[in-house]
Amino acid sequence: MEPLPHEAPPQQACNGVAHDANTAEEPRPSSRLKHALRKARFDEAEHSEVIAELRGAETARLEMLQEELRPILAEVPKDVDMFDLGLMPGDRSRLFIDMIGFVEMGRDRRTYRFVQDTRYGRVVLVESERMEPIVDAVANYVARRLIEREKALAGDMMLEQAARAYADVRKMSSKTQVKGDAETLVSPSHQSFLQRSFAFLIEVLGSSLLFALLAIGIWNAWRFVSAWWLGHH
Numbered sequence: 594m595e596p597l598p599h600e601a602p603p604q605q606a607c608n609g610v611a612h613d614a615n616t617a618e619e620p621r622p623s624s625r626l627k628h629a630l631r632k633a634r635f636d637e638a639e640h641s642e643v644i645a646e647l648r649g650a651e652t653a654r655l656e657m658l659q660e661e662l663r664p665i666l667a668e669v670p671k672d673v674d675m676f677d678l679g680l681m682p683g684d685r686s687r688l689f690i691d692m693i694g695f696v697e698m699g700r701d702r703r704t705y706r707f708v709q710d711t712r713y714g715r716v717v718l719v720e721s722e723r724m725e726p727i728v729d730a731v732a733n734y735v736a737r738r739l740i741e742r743e744k745a746l747a748g749d750m751m752l753e754q755a756a757r758a759y760a761d762v763r764k765m766s767s768k769t770q771v772k773g774d775a776e777t778l779v780s781p782s783h784q785s786f787l788q789r790s791f792a793f794l795i796e797v798l799g800s801s802l803l804f805a806l807l808a809i810g811i812w813n814a815w816r817f818v819s820a821w822w823l824g825h826h
Contacts, residue, residue: 648686651698655680655688658696658705658724662688665732675738690731691738694718707731744817748810762799766792 659680666678676691688696693710699720705727707719719730769792 648682648684651702652680652682652686654698654703654705655686655696658727659688661724661728662690662731665728665735666690669735669739673739673742675742676735690734694731694734696727696731707734709734741817741821744813748813748817762795762802766796766799769795 659678662678666676669676677689679689681687681689685697690696694708696705696707698704699706704720704722705724706717707727707730709716709718718734719726721727769788
């Protein structure tokens with residue numbers, strides 16, 4: 594049976610319907626942009642979750658190290674306020690031992706790095722994936738800092754003693770000179786040569802003692818600086 598003139602052939606009608614369906618399925622430009630934005634937001638959320646997980650793991654590792662270091666710092670004398678163990682969270686979390694020494698995680702988020710600030714920049718003292726070497730390094734660091742503090746206090750004490758000795762000698766010399774002047778006013782013609790010699794001798798001895806103590810203090814300070822330099826290089 595032939596189709597009527599106004600009717601389309603069945604195959605052509607089917608093709609026309611299929612063509613219209615394909616045309617409807619093609620996404621418009623605005624739909625493509627929305628799809629790309631949705632995918633970008635999803636990728637960013639996944640990236641943020643991964644970063645948050647890595648930071649959480651990093652902070653947890655430093656907290657475990659902090660618990661291991663508490664008994665060591667508890668043995669520090671009570672009158673020493675050099676050390677303050679504290680965890681500072683952030684983009685790069687850090688566990689501070691004191692003002693110039695801290696522990697942070699490496700780029701792989703698994704390696705401990707014990708770092709110290711010096712006048713020449715930051716120096717990595719120890720780097721390890723295990724906690725035990727870091728704990729030992731911190732204990733040695735605390736011990737060295739305590740020894741440096743004792744040496745500095747000893748040097749200050751020697752300088753103070755030298756200053757006191759010089760002040761006492763000057764005071765004694767002044768008293769002797771005043772006494773000699775009074776005797777001169779009473780009888781200028783009979784001033785004793787022995788008194789003048791004694792005053793001069795005391796002044797010389799006082800000056801010699803002062804210079805000797807100052808030389809000892811400078812020598813100890815030089816030894817302290819040399820030991821510190823050799824220990825860090």
